[in-house]
Amino acid sequence: MFRYCPFVLLWTSCIVVYTGVTSAEEECADFTDLSLSHAIVGTKLDVQLLLYTRANISCARTLHHADPFSTPQLNASRPTTFIIHGYRPTGSPPGWYEKLAHLLLERADHNVIVVDWNRGAATLNYFAAVKNTRKVADNMTAFIQKMEDHGSPLSWFHLIGVSLGAHISGFVGTNLNSSIGRITALDPAGPEFTGKPPDSRLDPSDAQFVDAIHTDMDALGFRKPLGHVDxxxxxxxxxxxCPRTILSGSSYFKCDHQRSVYLFMNSINRTCEQIAYPCNSYTDFLDGKCLNCDKFEGKGCPVLGYDVIKWKDMLVKRGQTMTYFTTNSWSPFCMANYRVDIVTWNLETRWGFLKLALHSKDQKTEASIDHKAAEFKLYTEQSLLAQFDRDLQPVERVSLSFWTGNLLPPRYKLRILRIRLTPLNAAHRPMCRFDLLAEENKEVIFRPIPCGDSNF
Known part of the structure; x- marks a missing residue:
C-alpha cells in the first residue's frame, strides 16, 4: 500500500492505493523521449499505449495492441479515457501528460491511457506529422474495438486530444461510427485543417458529445467551432x-496553445468553477449582452472543461454553441465577474470608461471597463461587465473612476442616480448605491449597501 498525494495544483485529500506485490519483471513504462536531432532526421511512426489506473497511478504499464488484457491493470468494466498529444517538433515528452492522468484518476476510477506517438510527431516536417494522424487513429480504433469485444461499451470512452490529437480523436470517432461517448479537443490544430471538410478534421458528429477549448486561434489553433460546445x-x-514577443523564446510559440491544457486540468481539480457564457461574439460578451443564464433550464450557463458533460443533453439539442469568458494569468485562472447596472441623470449623453475597485480590509482588486467607450444616457440603464482578478469578501468599500479619454478640457462629470453590482460567479448578494457624483479622472469611494427586493 502507498499513499498518493498529487503534487500539482491544490489538493485536499490523498488517494490510498493498494498495489499488492509488484513483480520484478513489471517495469514502469516511459513516454518516448527524443531530441531535436531525431526531429531533424525524422522519425518513423510507432504508437505506444501507456496505462495508468488507481492501482498503478505512479507507474505506467505498457499495453499490447494484440492482447490488451495481458496487462492485468486494464479493466473492461471501467470507463476509459485516452490522452492524445500533438505535434512535438523538439522530440521532448509533453510536460503535462502525467499530471493530467493523475488528475483524471483523482476524479474517477477508470483506465487512463496515454497515446504516445512521439515517433511520428517528433519531426520538423509538420506535414509529415499531419499525415501520421490518420495512422494513429487507425491504430487506436483497432485497440478500442478489442476492448469493445471484451465488454467495454463505446459510450464509456472519452478521448482528450491536444492540437493534432484533437483531430486524431475525430478520425477515431468517424471510424467507430460516432459511437464514442465524448471527445474533448484542447486547442485543436489549425494549420492543414482550417477550411477542410468535416470528414478531414474533427466535427460534432464524431462522438455523442464533443467539447473544444480554443486558446490560440490566431496562430496554431483552429478558429471556427468544432464541437457541440466551443x-x-x-x-x-x-x-x-503569455509572452507577446519572440524574445521570450519557445514559450512565445507554445504558451497560448498549451493554455487550453492547463485550463482543462484546473477544471478537473475544481479549485474554482469557470462559467462560460453563450454569445455570438467576444465583443458582445465584453459589452455585457450575454450574461443571462436563465435559458439553460435551471442549470445555469455551462462550465468550462471536465464537468460540462452535465450540460450534454441541452447542448447537443442546441447545436453548436460558442461560449466566452475571461481568465487571469495564473492558476486556477478564474476571475470574479460582476454585472454593473448604472442609471445616470446627466442631461447630455456622456461617453466614457469606468474603473472599479473592490476593497476588503487591506486587500484590493480592480476591473477596468475600457474595451470601448460606454454610452450613458439620461434615465437609461446601462449594463456593463466588470471582471476582477479575484473575489474579495466581504466587500467593505467600492471605488469608481470615470474618464473620457479626451486629452484636452473640459473635464466631465458623471451623475449616477443608481449603481448595482451583481456577482455572477458566486451567491453573494448584489450591492447597491444611490446618488453619486464621479468627476473625470477622480476616484470616488463609497460603502455599498445590500440591494432591496425591487428590480433595482
Missing part, C-alpha cells in the same frame, strides 16, 4: 500571462 477563453487568442 469555449473561447479571452476571445480564443492571446492569453493573459
Amino acid at each position: 469555449f473561447y477563453p479571452n476571445g480564443g487568442s492571446d492569453q493573459p500571462g
